Amino acid sequence: MKFLCVDCDEQMTFYERKEPGDGTFAAGFVCPTCGRKVALLANPMESRLVGALGVKIGGRTLDAQPMEATRSSMVGRDDAFVDETAARPGRGPVRWSPGGVERLSKVPNFVRGMVKRIYNEWASEHGITEITPEVMDKARTDLGLEGM
Amino acid sequence: MSFRTYNEVSGEDRSRLMSQVVAQRERVARRLESVGRVVAVMSGKGGVGKSYVSAALAVGAARRFTGGVGVLDADLRSPTVARLLDASGPLRVREDGVEPATGRGGVRVVSTDLLLDEGQPLRWREPAMERFVWRGVLEAGTLREFLSDVLWGPLDLLLLDLPPGADGVADLTALVSDLAGALIVTIPSDESRRSVARTMRSAMEAGIPLLGIVENMSGYSCGECAASGRLFDGTAGVDLSEEFDIPLLATVPFTPGSNPASGERAGPIEALVDEFLRVIQ
Numbered sequence: 001m002k003f004l005c006v007d008c009d010e011q012m013t014f015y016e017r018k019e020p021g022d023g024t025f026a027a028g029f030v031c032p033t034c035g036r037k038v039a040l041l042a043n044p045m046e047s048r049l050v051g052a053l054g055v056k057i058g059g060r061t062l063d064a065q066p067m068e069a070t071r072s073s074m075v076g077r078d079d080a081f082v083d084e085t086a087a088r089p090g091r092g093p094v095r096w097s098p099g100g101v102e103r104l105s106k107v108p109n110f111v112r113g114m115v116k117r118i119y120n121e122w123a124s125e126h127g128i129t130e131i132t133p134e135v136m137d138k139a140r141t142d143l144g145l146e147g148m
Numbered sequence: 149m150s151f152r153t154y155n156e157v158s159g160e161d162r163s164r165l166m167s168q169v170v171a172q173r174e175r176v177a178r179r180l181e182s183v184g185r186v187v188a189v190m191s192g193k194g195g196v197g198k199s200y201v202s203a204a205l206a207v208g209a210a211r212r213f214t215g216g217v218g219v220l221d222a223d224l225r226s227p228t229v230a231r232l233l234d235a236s237g238p239l240r241v242r243e244d245g246v247e248p249a250t251g252r253g254g255v256r257v258v259s260t261d262l263l264l265d266e267g268q269p270l271r272w273r274e275p276a277m278e279r280f281v282w283r284g285v286l287e288a289g290t291l292r293e294f295l296s297d298v299l300w301g302p303l304d305l306l307l308l309d310l311p312p313g314a315d316g317v318a319d320l321t322a323l324v325s326d327l328a329g330a331l332i333v334t335i336p337s338d339e340s341r342r343s344v345a346r347t348m349r350s351a352m353e354a355g356i357p358l359l360g361i362v363e364n365m366s367g368y369s370c371g372e373c374a375a376s377g378r379l380f381d382g383t384a385g386v387d388l389s390e391e392f393d394i395p396l397l398a399t400v401p402f403t404p405g406s407n408p409a410s411g412e413r414a415g416p417i418e419a420l421v422d423e424f425l426r427v428i429q
Contacts, residue, residue: 001163006151014162029162045278050165052285054172054292059164066246066297069289075271076263083241110263113241 001057003038005031012038014058018141023047027057062121062143065114076110083113094123100131118143175296176323179245182302184215185328185428187359188320190351192343194226194312197364198333201400201420202309203232205331208421210253213304218248220294221259222320223311224287225270230259232407237262245299258298260290288319295323305428313343314350321354328428329357331397334384335365341384348392358394359427361385362420366399376401397423 003012012029015037019025023044030037040057042050050057054069065071071081096104100119107115122139123131161167180186189205191198202219210217221229230236233251239262240247248256260270272279272286300306308324310316320327330351334344348358363385369376379402389396398420 001165002154002157002161003163004151004157009152011157011159011162014164027163045281048282049285052282052289053165053169054289055165055168057163057165060168066241066244067293069286070263070293073272073286074260074263074290075268075273077265077268079238080263081241081246082238085241085243 003029003040005034005036007031007036008033012036017056017058019047021140025050025057062118062125065118068114071111071114074110075108078109080110081113083117085113085117094120094128095130097130097132099133100136103133103136172292172296173323176292177325179296179298179300180306180324180326183218183300183306184304186306186308186324186326187328187428188308188310188317188330188351188356189333190310190317190330190347191312191333191340192314192345192347193340196312196333196335196340197400198312199223199228199232199309201331201333201362201364202229202307204417205421205424206233206251206255206305206307207253208417209305209425210255212421212425215302215304216254216256218256218258218300218303218306219251219309220298220306221257221261221309222291222294222316223309224260224290225311227259227261227264229309230257230261233257235259235262239263242299245297248298248300256300256303258294291319292323314347317347317350317354317356321356327356329359331359331424332361332388332394333364334361334388335380336363336378336382336384337380338382338384341382341387344384344388345391348388352392358392360395360397360423361388362397363399365402367401369401369403395423395427397427 005012008031010031010033012031014027015030016028025042025047027040028037054064104112104116119131119136119139122143123135128135189198189202206217206219219229219233221227230249233255235249235251235257237249239249248258249262251257264270272283308320332344332348334340351358365379367376367378385396385399398416400416400420
């Protein structure tokens with residue numbers, strides 16, 4: 001999809017994505033000429049349709065994890081997957097606060113390993129050494145980790 | 149006020165949705181580069197033994213091919229192939245993909261049967277409203293990930309065990325551009341013939357080569373007393389072969405207690421494997 005600033009007849013540029021955790025989705029676009037901003041606001045069904053394609057408006061911040069769409073959408077058995085991945089080497093160590101661990105424990109086991117890895121990588125890329133619930137909120141907004 | 153429309157606005161799509169979809173397709177193509185042949189196994193109706201035939205072919209082909217054989221169970225809602233091949237999880241997630249399960253004869257397998265709790269239907273997370281709208285997209289996404297994200301490795305043959313009916317055919321050609329062809333499974337009845345014919349026409353319209361027909365449950369054969377006879381009226385295998393001018397590769401009788409993945413070299417199954425490998429060479 002493209003957003004057109006009608007006054008300037010210029011394609012607008014993506015600048016921000018938000019997933020507030022209520023099933024909705026928002027994406028902000030700005031005109032590079034006049035600076036006018038618009039926000040696309042999608043309801044849960046519309047958000048689900050886009051998410052079901054395995055894509056994110058504005059592009060991805062991190063590469064898709066293996067079977068990311070399936071693992072995050074399907075209601076599966078707890079022991080279906082064994083996640084043997086780790087945060088990419090060369091990045092700083094990341095630890096989890098007790099609050100972060102508790103929040104993570106609420107994520108379904110089917111997908112928990114994948115979600116933990118995503119948080120670890122996001123934290124490493126942002127120079128964060130401890131993952132707290134606040135850090136998880138920020139990462140979730142940035143990456144669109146709805147419900148996680 | 150008038151404004152330009154999508155194709156009138158030049159420049160890349162800054163939502164980057166299409167580029168991500170293209171990247172998904174490219175990922176599938178890269179993963180299948182090391183697969184010699186991808187063959188779909190199709191039927192018109194459920195219960196004709198399509199998965200039985202897929203499992204038997206996989207084990208038989210694995211004995212002949214040195215490079216390996218895989219089965220992707222594309223019947224997401226009613227998966228059976230993993231069980232027929234004695235394959236089980238958990239599936240190991242690595243940096244660059246998910247390891248498939250390994251079944252009899254070393255056949256590599258991926259199926260929703262490995263992901264779902266016993267007896268539980270395929271379900272997706274909320275929202276529940278208008279679920280029928282996005283469920284198909286999610287299932288197509290899982291099929292895509294089974295192709296692109298599973299570490300199939302080098303294979304001589306990857307069988308795609310499709311759900312019954314014509315619906316899965318169109319999804320397939322959108323994902324796998326280099327399909328070697330389709331094997332059709334029917335039973336003798338006229339009802340199956342009519343249903344399978346629709347599936348075959350869908351495949352032809354999608355440009356998928358039809359490799360041949362297998363008539364399963366062509367009769368019954370008792371392994372103990374040697375009694376045999378017909379199970380169904382009809383000659384669907386021969387009829388479809390003549391109508392579509394493609395070979396009837398084998399007629400396989402129903403033998404109580406037979407296990408397609410046992411590796412036993414029963415005559416009709418072995419003959420089917422021989423003919424199938426001949427047509428895909």
